[in-house]
């Protein structure tokens with residue numbers, strides 16, 4: 001219980017100055033899981049928990065901004081804290097790309113997850129949903145007792161956070177683009193993120209995966225207009241209690 005989400009990195013595509021790419025720490029009173037392991041997240045993770053306390057890692061897809069810190073974390077586990085067998089749940093494509101780095105077996109014990117799968121780690125239950133993105137990408141719903149968090153990962157508008165189901169206390173939704181900027185269907189706009197959060201009835205919306213240099217206040221205003229309530233933009237090293 002007492003579920004929380006800490007942002008370790010939230011930059012879309014590449015890290016903003018002083019920032020990091022996607023990484024979110026999900027914690028209950030007994031369980032700690034890292035969701036996505038983008039470049040820069042390992043340093044920030046250690047601001048909050050020890051690598052000895054990490055119960056599992058989930059990586060949502062094989063795009064470099066979501067997994068490329070895994071080989072570095074492998075080295076930290078192997079040569080630093082000397083841990084083996086940290087459970088790693090990710091897509092088949094991510095495991096294939098990670099193979100030359102010797103992620104598993106070794107520092108990690110890997111398992112492939114796909115659309116419709118669910119995994120329990122301690123008191124956290126993860127459910128995975130295939131999104132609309134050029135590679136196999138998994139949105140995640142995390143339930144802990146009667147508390148819940150949704151994370152869109154990366155998705156175009158051909159998939160909706162509505163698929164995560166109702167009752168979300170917190171939705172972290174990507175909002176890479178702005179309404180009308182014509183960037184194509186690979187990601188959501190801030191407006192679409194707000195619309196989806198409203199449709200699924202999420203009680204709180206945090207937008208994320210904004211491109212470095214983008215107008216954060218403008219994106220927040222656009223998302224809030226569609227959501228019908230205040231919205232926050234993810235901030236590195238900020239913890240959102242559920």
Ligand SMILES: [Zn+2]
Nearest residue numbers: 013063065154
């Ligand atoms: Zn991304």
Ligand SMILES: [Zn+2]
Nearest residue numbers: 061063133154
């Ligand atoms: Zn992506």
